[in-house]
Amino acid sequence: MGIYISTKRLKIRQFSPDDANQLYKICNQPYILKWMPDWETSLDDIERWISQKEKRYSQWTKDNVRIMLAVTLEKDGKVIGMVGIGNKVEVDNEVEIAYFISEEYSNQGYMSEAAKAMTKWAFDNVKLDYLIAIVEPDNSASQKVVERCGFNKIKERMILNSGESEEKPFYYYRLYNS
Secondary structure (H helix, E strand, O other): OOOEEEOOOEEEEEOOHHHHHHHHHHHOOHHHHOOOHHHOOOHHHHHHHHHHHHHHOOOOEOOEOEEEEEEEEOOOOOEEEEEEEEEEHHHOOEEEEEEEEOHHHOOOOHHHHHHHHHHHHHHHHOOOOEEEEEEOOOOHHHHHHHHHOOOEEEEEEEEOOOOOOOOEEEEEEEEEOO
């Protein structure tokens, strides 16, 4: 059956091999790489990544979750970003929500809509006690997304994030499953 989440303007679903070209173009935008440098990649790497994700969609457990979904427009199915949850080794293996959106579709509320839907899905299906988000202090757009979803800023933490060579400050957010 697969994972499929519908919102007013979006369809959030498992990635398929047909998404590789669109995802590749998004991942290599300077807009994305500014905040997520570890996503700079080749088309071959994206194809392998999607293949790995396809195999793991049904293999997650509450203690080992990594679900990354395509954010697509409801009207035409175009991939505009990614949203997902996964254990974050760099933050005591807590489950983090992560996301990005093509610059062309930023600042239109799509990512807040997708993150809210993913959060609800995670709480309903994975039965997590809480989710975390980590956001760089100067990434105000991402801060707005998690705050619109109800996450509370707990503190600032020094974190060695994926794709980085040294620790830097991040705001650490939590949202409890009520």
